[in-house]
Amino acid sequence: MRPTEHLLDTRMxxxxxxxxxxxxxxxxxIALSGADVTTDWSFDGFNEFVxxxxxxxxxxxxxxxxxxxxxxxxxxxxxxxxxxxxxxxNIFSNFLKHKEYFGKYLDEEKILSGDFSFRAxxxxxxxxLFPLAQxxxxxxxxxxxxxxxxxxxxxxxxxxxxxxxxxxxxxxDAAWQALNTLKRVIAEEFLLQISxxxxxxxxxxxxxxxxxxxxxxxxxxxxxxxxEQTQDTFQxxxxxxxxxxxxxRLASIKxxxxxxxxxxxxxxxxxxxxxxxxxxxxxxxxYRLLGKEHEIKLAFIRKDLxxxxxxxxxxxxILDKKT
Numbered sequence: 001m002r003p004t005e006h007l008l009d010t011r012m013x014x015x016x017x018x019x020x021x022x023x024x025x026x027x028x029x030i031a032l033s034g035a036d037v038t039t040d041w042s043f044d045g046f047n048e049f050v051x052x053x054x055x056x057x058x059x060x061x062x063x064x065x066x067x068x069x070x071x072x073x074x075x076x077x078x079x080x081x082x083x084x085x086x087x088x089x090n091i092f093s094n095f096l097k098h099k100e101y102f103g104k105y106l107d108e109e110k111i112l113s114g115d116f117s118f119r120a121x122x123x124x125x126x127x128x129l130f131p132l133a134q135x136x137x138x139x140x141x142x143x144x145x146x147x148x149x150x151x152x153x154x155x156x157x158x159x160x161x162x163x164x165x166x167x168x169x170x171x172x173d174a175a176w177q178a179l180n181t182l183k184r185v186i187a188e189e190f191l192l193q194i195s196x197x198x199x200x201x202x203x204x205x206x207x208x209x210x211x212x213x214x215x216x217x218x219x220x221x222x223x224x225x226x227x228e229q230t231q232d233t234f235q236x237x238x239x240x241x242x243x244x245x246x247x248x249r250l251a252s253i254k255x256x257x258x259x260x261x262x263x264x265x266x267x268x269x270x271x272x273x274x275x276x277x278x279x280x281x282x283x284x285x286x287y288r289l290l291g292k293e294h295e296i297k298l299a300f301i302r303k304d305l306x307x308x309x310x311x312x313x314x315x316x317x318i319l320d321k322k323t
Contacts, residue, residue, distance in 0.1 A: 119194075
């Protein structure tokens with residue numbers, strides 16, 4: 001029974017109306033063929049007619065309650081169809097509203113605006129984060145194969161960054177390759193556009209790029225949890241924290257490079273004014289950059305800057321102040 005079909009045009013309604021009447025007509029023929037019936041228009045004649053044909057009349061009368069039941073069922077089917085259509089319309093309307101709100105959120109909060117390596121193109125990020133939103137499910141869903149790709153790419157970057165040290169840069173190119181692979185995976189999985197292509201490949205630039213990845217994952221996490229938190233949003237947070245660890249590792253290497261530059265500048269200062277002593281703030285600034293293993297690092301800097309005439313004086317003053 002189709003909800004758009006008129007009740008009188010439905011096969012079931014015609015069957016419950018015509019069927020009992022046809023059966024009653026057949027029973028009437030049988031009753032008439034086996035009985036000696038004469039015409040009597042008196043009250044007794046009508047009583048005799050009812051008594052003789054009560055079975056066909058009762059069968060014919062079934063068409064009324066059966067027709068009512070079919071009509072009630074038809075109304076139920078129509079009501080269910082209307083409810084389904086209304087729900088579908090509400091889901092689609094909510095989908096459009098949420099997508100519009102999501103786009104405004106990206107614009108107002110400057111989420112993935114291209115300032116940190118990635119730009120959301122044509123608001124396709126909504127489709128990537130909420131693939132079932134058009135069906136009414138606004139949960140962030142990240143398929144298992146997508147999670148695997150991102151996890152592998154992030155772990156590869158962490159492994160290459162972990163292999164770098166302040167005194168060991170031989171795997172810098174491998175770290176850059178891992179970073180570029182990770183950026184491509186992020187762009188593909190979240191339908192983003194890479195907004196920067198870096199030519200200079202040094203520790204400082206690598207640090208900035210990893211920081212951009214961390215910020216991007218944080219922004220994706222904020223966008224994914226805009227409507228509600230899911231298990232997959234916690235995975236995004238875990239990845240963001242993993243990128244933050246890699247950033248801190250690179251920052252310590254960058255600080256050592258800055259400490260070496262700082263010592264070189266101090267050598268120039270001492271050279272220009274012979275006999276001048278370093279101030280406590282100058283020495284503290286070097287130690288803040290060196291962090292742990294300062295004696296080993298200072299020995300490395302002394303050797304690396306051995307061509308500078310004042311290097312021993314500067315290093316000795318720094319070590320003497322520390323002791």
